[in-house]
Amino acid sequence: MISSQELKKLSREWNLKVDAVEKHYVLGWILYGITTSSIGKSLAFKGGTSLSKVYFPSDWRLSEDLDFTPLDKTDWQTIINSLEKEVTQIVKKASGISISLRKNPLTNPGFLRGKIKYTGPISQGTVKIEIMKEKFIGDIITKKVSKEFDYSNFSTKVYALETIVGEKIRAILERGYVRDYYDVWRLLKEQKFKLKDAREMFKKKCEGKNVKFSGIEQFFPKGIESILIKHLDNVERLSREPLPPIEDILKELRKSLEKFLK
16 A cells, blocks of 8 residues: 555646546555456456556546446346455455445346445545446457556456447447546547447447437537536546647537548
């Protein structure tokens, strides 16, 4: 476990609140515990945290949760049992951080959703974990997790970047969260993926959830700028660099999506 002084130093350097930096740190150790446990082979890491922990560890927005997709038919109770006992022990032994799965995580045939409590170097907090089944998963690869803190060397099964791009763009159509707009804006700006493959993933991800796509205006409904501004703090408080005005982000995103969808 790194010291509270180190976390406070990073907090000043990144110009972020120390509790956000601490959670970002703890997330990596929980990921280590899950990945190296008996359920690690059954889960694929995905979502915004995979961008900040695997693909763009030095400058992506920090995340506050862990998202996975099951790769086999391991039942929810087996996963819960591992999170309650095995993962807890792995994390404690490797890092000194105490974690525990809150009782009665929410489950149904399609997903498992729960919270993991932790005691970090400075404070206590919770991390949301969601494991969501997908009819169409996409490409999965194995990549090393960034060693930006005192993490042990480890690799994790993770969505290929093209798969993340396709799923993130679909997420805008499904829910339109400000973090989805931010992630897609950044991903299309970075362009560190195969465009044709990502476009195909977007199509298949929509088909997998029966999401109908009719055209680019679906991403920019009337009043979207006003809606996103209200929630922009959810991204700004986790970003190491100042964000451009929301109107500039949307303008750039429209151009990038037009190119992406050609």
